[in-house]
Amino acid sequence: xxxxxxxxxxxxxxxxxxxxxxxxxxxxxxxxxxxxxxxxxxxxxxxxxxxxxxxxxxxxxxxxxxxxxxxxxxxxxxxxxxxxxxxxxxxxxxxxxxxxxxxxxxxxxxxxxxxxxxxxxxxxxxxxxxxxxxxxxxxxxxxxxxxx
Amino acid sequence: xxxxxxxxxxxxxxxxxxxxxxxxxxxxxxxxxxxxxxxxxxxxxxxxxxxxxxxxxxxxxxxxxxxxxxxxxxxxxxxxxxxxxxxxxxxxxxxxxxxxxxxxxxxxxxxxxxxxxxxxxxxxxxxxxxxxxxxxxxxxxxxxxxxx
Amino acid sequence: xxxxxxxxxxxxxxxxxxxxxxxxxxxxxxxxxxxxxxxxxxxxxxxxxxxxxxxxxxxxxxxxxxxxxxxxxxxxxxxxxxxxxxxxxxxxxxxxxxxxxxxxxxxxxxxxxxxxxxxxxxxxxxxxxxxxxxxxxxxxxxxxxxxx
Numbered sequence: 001x002x003x004x005x006x007x008x009x010x011x012x013x014x015x016x017x018x019x020x021x022x023x024x025x026x027x028x029x030x031x032x033x034x035x036x037x038x039x040x041x042x043x044x045x046x047x048x049x050x051x052x053x054x055x056x057x058x059x060x061x062x063x064x065x066x067x068x069x070x071x072x073x074x075x076x077x078x079x080x081x082x083x084x085x086x087x088x089x090x091x092x093x094x095x096x097x098x099x100x101x102x103x104x105x106x107x108x109x110x111x112x113x114x115x116x117x118x119x120x121x122x123x124x125x126x127x128x129x130x131x132x133x134x135x136x137x138x139x140x141x142x143x144x145x146x147x148x
Numbered sequence: 149x150x151x152x153x154x155x156x157x158x159x160x161x162x163x164x165x166x167x168x169x170x171x172x173x174x175x176x177x178x179x180x181x182x183x184x185x186x187x188x189x190x191x192x193x194x195x196x197x198x199x200x201x202x203x204x205x206x207x208x209x210x211x212x213x214x215x216x217x218x219x220x221x222x223x224x225x226x227x228x229x230x231x232x233x234x235x236x237x238x239x240x241x242x243x244x245x246x247x248x249x250x251x252x253x254x255x256x257x258x259x260x261x262x263x264x265x266x267x268x269x270x271x272x273x274x275x276x277x278x279x280x281x282x283x284x285x286x287x288x289x290x291x292x293x294x295x296x
Numbered sequence: 297x298x299x300x301x302x303x304x305x306x307x308x309x310x311x312x313x314x315x316x317x318x319x320x321x322x323x324x325x326x327x328x329x330x331x332x333x334x335x336x337x338x339x340x341x342x343x344x345x346x347x348x349x350x351x352x353x354x355x356x357x358x359x360x361x362x363x364x365x366x367x368x369x370x371x372x373x374x375x376x377x378x379x380x381x382x383x384x385x386x387x388x389x390x391x392x393x394x395x396x397x398x399x400x401x402x403x404x405x406x407x408x409x410x411x412x413x414x415x416x417x418x419x420x421x422x423x424x425x426x427x428x429x430x431x432x433x434x435x436x437x438x439x440x441x442x443x444x
Contacts, residue, residue, distance in 0.1 A: 003151035005299065005300070007387065016383045020435050020442075023376045027376060046415070047415045075372065076177075078376075080174060086234060090160065090164060121195045132178070135175065146164045146168075152301070217340060224323075224325075224326055231379075232319060234382060267343045269344065290312055295313065
């Protein structure tokens with residue numbers, strides 16, 4: 001049986017593209033945290049505070065804590081999506097169905113991130129829920145393909 | 149060489165099944181956090197507190213903090229297991245040996261989660277350690293297959 | 297097309313080796329946390345404190361908090377690298393180029409971990425940035441292979 005994990009499989013190609021976009025977005029949170037830490041002089045390590053001429057660590061800068069909560073929510077969702085994606089490719093779904101799962105997931109996570117930073121509810125909640133539903137749809141299809 | 153990453157390889161099928169179960173369990177922690185946040189009126193974002201008619205954020209609700217620690221422990225273990233699983237399939241282990249690695253890992257994580265929520269030691273510790281030993285067994289087999 | 301995800305593909309073998317090393321290093325952080333918790337009598341769960349004869353939980357032990365920040369930084373980076381690695385194998389890079397990406401990433405993360413524990417800046421920052429650049433190089437190559 002030919003491998004499904006090649007650039008000649010359109011499902012794999014769309015997974016590779018959207019999966020990488022999700023990873024780059026997630027990594028962007030680390031840089032945003034750095035920008036807010038330096039901008040507010042709010043460091044959690046004494047050696048960082050010292051390097052930027054700040055006397056004390058500051059663990060309750062609201063702007064930093066918000067981006068950290070935002071980033072943690074990514075860690076709770078994006079690695080799970082990436083692992084589901086690998087398995088989803090193996091069950092050989094219809095390419096357009098797979099493409100829309102990947103697109104909706106990545107779009108929902110971008111919506112979550114932006115609305116978290118801007119304190120926009122219920123948009124952040126909708127972004128989170130839509131991403132979860134997309135993952136559960138993938139999970140359900142994988143489970144039913146593996147227990148039959 | 150035929151691909152090992154297909155539904156005709158029993159090792160891959162059992163990885164896909166147990167990996168997906170682990171992901172669904174991990175995602176469940178987010179919902180449990182939501183239930184406890186709403187139930188206790190304990191929100192970390194002012195916009196969430198406001199939406200539920202609560203005046204202030206509350207960062208020290210013990211029930212919420214417990215499920216968050218429980219979830220974080222999943223994040224420290226389950227993505228690592230999922231990545232090891234992909235590599236473990238490639239070294240083509242005996243199907244029954246692989247199946248028991250996956251089963252024991254997922255069972256140990258469910259035991260960890262349940263006993264964390266119920267404050268049951270040493271069961272939580274045993275769940276954690278057994279999961280780690282399972283991963284280290286997979287890691288050892290992968291390392292020895294790749295350096296030879 | 298033959299599968300690239302086999303032990304006969306040198307790129308896959310080096311990904312499997314360095315990926316597993318990164319996972320084992322990341323799992324090591326959990327054990328270091330345990331050592332510091334037990335050593336300092338600093339537990340976040342009352343049932344753990346009780347088991348070690350400590351009266352109260354302690355959430356601000358600096359040695360424990362440092363290793364937890366260190367571990368969280370791994371969670372922000374290593375699962376992302378592992379997922380990128382799977383996709384990177386599919387674009388069939390030159391083996392020596394791939395090998396150096398994997399080597400530099402893992403080395404940079406070990407440098408990050410050690411210098412975080414020893415409070416050594418700018419070495420921790422350099423470790424973090426070099427790891428990120430390596431991932432963005434892999435991400436860029438994947439994106440350009442999938443949109444063409």
